[in-house]
Amino acid sequence: MGRILPFTGDPHRETRDLMPWLVSGRLDPDEQARVEAHLAACQECSRELAAERELAGAVAELPIATGIGWAAMRDRLDAAARQTSPTALQPARPRFTLRQIGLFMAAQAALLAAAISITARVATPVAPYHALGAAPSTAVGNVIVVFRPDVRESEMRRLLKGSEARLVDGPTAANAYVLRVPQAERAAALSQLRNDAAVVLAEPLDAAALQ
Amino acid sequence: MSDGGVAHRQAGEIGVTATPEDLRLFARVRARDRDAFEALYRLYHPRLARFLLNLLHRPQLVEEVLNDTLFVVWERSDTFRGASKLSTWIFAIAYRKAMKALRRLDEPVEDADVDLRPSNEAAPDEPLNQRRAQAALLAALARLSADHRAVVDLTYFHEMGYREIAEIMNCPVDTVKTRMFHARRHLRRIMDGELADWL
Numbered sequence: 422m423g424r425i426l427p428f429t430g431d432p433h434r435e436t437r438d439l440m441p442w443l444v445s446g447r448l449d450p451d452e453q454a455r456v457e458a459h460l461a462a463c464q465e466c467s468r469e470l471a472a473e474r475e476l477a478g479a480v481a482e483l484p485i486a487t488g489i490g491w492a493a494m495r496d497r498l499d500a501a502a503r504q505t506s507p508t509a510l511q512p513a514r515p516r517f518t519l520r521q522i523g524l525f526m527a528a529q530a531a532l533l534a535a536a537i538s539i540t541a542r543v544a545t546p547v548a549p550y551h552a553l554g555a556a557p558s559t560a561v562g563n564v565i566v567v568f569r570p571d572v573r574e575s576e577m578r579r580l581l582k583g584s585e586a587r588l589v590d591g592p593t594a595a596n597a598y599v600l601r602v603p604q605a606e607r608a609a610a611l612s613q614l615r616n617d618a619a620v621v622l623a624e625p626l627d628a629a630a631l632q
Numbered sequence: 633m634s635d636g637g638v639a640h641r642q643a644g645e646i647g648v649t650a651t652p653e654d655l656r657l658f659a660r661v662r663a664r665d666r667d668a669f670e671a672l673y674r675l676y677h678p679r680l681a682r683f684l685l686n687l688l689h690r691p692q693l694v695e696e697v698l699n700d701t702l703f704v705v706w707e708r709s710d711t712f713r714g715a716s717k718l719s720t721w722i723f724a725i726a727y728r729k730a731m732k733a734l735r736r737l738d739e740p741v742e743d744a745d746v747d748l749r750p751s752n753e754a755a756p757d758e759p760l761n762q763r764r765a766q767a768a769l770l771a772a773l774a775r776l777s778a779d780h781r782a783v784v785d786l787t788y789f790h791e792m793g794y795r796e797i798a799e800i801m802n803c804p805v806d807t808v809k810t811r812m813f814h815a816r817r818h819l820r821r822i823m824d825g826e827l828a829d830w831l
Contacts, residue, residue, distance in 0.1 A: 437813065438809040438810075439809070441787050441788070441816065442793055445791045445793075446791075447791065447793035475823075476816060476823060477787075479765070479766075479769060480773075480788045482766075483766055483773075
């Protein structure tokens with residue numbers, strides 16, 4: 422009963438094909454025993470296994486769609502800091518490629534989704550990083566918005582004015598901004614923001630419901 | 633018999649393939665318990681988001697496909713027979729929805745023009761080599777077809793076996809192995825080249 426079933430074809434090839442699941446421990450016991458028996462006798466496959474472990478580790482460690490992330494994030498932080506600095510109001514350099522923007526937006530959306538689903542405490546600033554002045558704001562936001570990473574300050578200003586929004590907090594860790602809009606106008610403001618190409622995401626926030 | 637009763641009966645029949653936790657939660661979903669569905673939503677959202685981001689490479693589509701997927705889970709909960717793990721069933725729905733969304737776009741799935749390389753400025757707090765190697769790997773992943781990316785993602789990130797992946801992708805197990813082999817060869821070539829350049 423305990424006999425290991427032999428490979429039905431080329432043991433090199435079968436070992437090679439099954440290696441990813443040997444590494445992740447997802448082979449059934451028979452397969453695992455067969456592969457391990459072959460590995461013990463085959464240097465070539467052993468070397469291959471070492472390379473497979475290296476690849477699996479490298480891929481598994483990739484941050485979510487952020488391989489290009491930190492460079493883009495750093496630029497974004499710099500741009501946000503420039504936008505809020507009265508001495509250096511200038512549009513962000515258009516140094517993002519479309520691809521970078523896509524991945525950056527993915528990272529933002531994922532981070533934001535996580536932030537919202539874990540806790541939606543509006544009044545508490547989410548980010549350790551602030552560029553909006555030292556005085557803590559007492560205003561409570563009721564809208565959260567993520568702009569495209571390459572959006573210009575003038576566009577943001579136009580959008581905020583157009584939707585009668587005031588900036589309450591941000592950028593958060595996910596580069597989202599918390600806005601305050603007149604409650605009666607919120608639905609219209611959200612609709613306007615969502616329909617704007619400069620906006621990646623606009624969602625309502627309800628502090629009262631969370632207390 | 634109530635929906636919940638049906639689910640409990642199934643739990644007894646299929647304990648081998650679906651985990652007890654899966655079944656307990658899903659029994660409540662089938663009984664139209666919104667709280668249970670919310671718990672399931674929150675449980676699967678991060679995994680599905682990651683899978684769909686890697687598969688679609690279009691962040692604007694991810695949330696739509698993800699919610700379509702989980703809406704089907706809610707609406708069609710009676711069709712889950714427990715012949716597979718709950719996660720397999722849900723990922724299979726997500727995969728089908730994602731491929732349908734890609735077909736709807738009617739554009740190439742692969743990115744021929746991959747420009748993922750970060751700026752050459754060194755970040756003071758991150759090793760340059762690691763950043764470059766990760767960018768190269770991401771670029772290599774982006775060059776794979778959506779089907780190959782799905783296999784890589786389900787194997788390395790979600791640690792699924794090839795049989796489960798075949799079930800999700802509705803293809804023969806040998807196809808999964810072959811896709812994985814070609815994907816690994818491609819990624820290895822890129823990774824080796826990158827290391828050779830920088831070590």
